[in-house]
Amino acid sequence: MAVGIVHDLAVGVHPEGSDAWAGQEDFAVGMSVGAPPDAFNSRGQDWGLPPWRPDALAAAGYAPYRGSCANSCATRARCASTT
Secondary structure, eight states: OOOOOOOOOOSOOOTTSHHHHHTGGGBOTTOOEEEOOOSSOTTOEEEEEOOBOHHHHHHTTTHHHHHHHHHHHHHHHHHHHTO
């Protein structure tokens, strides 16, 4: 079996990063992505990432999200080509 690099797809962008600044209309201001409480963490988690606005994404044909995925996959391809 070949050894490779595991690559995650980001669930969001930094709230003060260029993606959030350039696509302000694509994110829900004042909201945050996280995880609900569970057996391991009764308080849940706040990841501090602004969530995508489904209505704005639909109106844009999901182009901002597709772009984010494409950038992530392009990075993965560059990483894979160096192994």
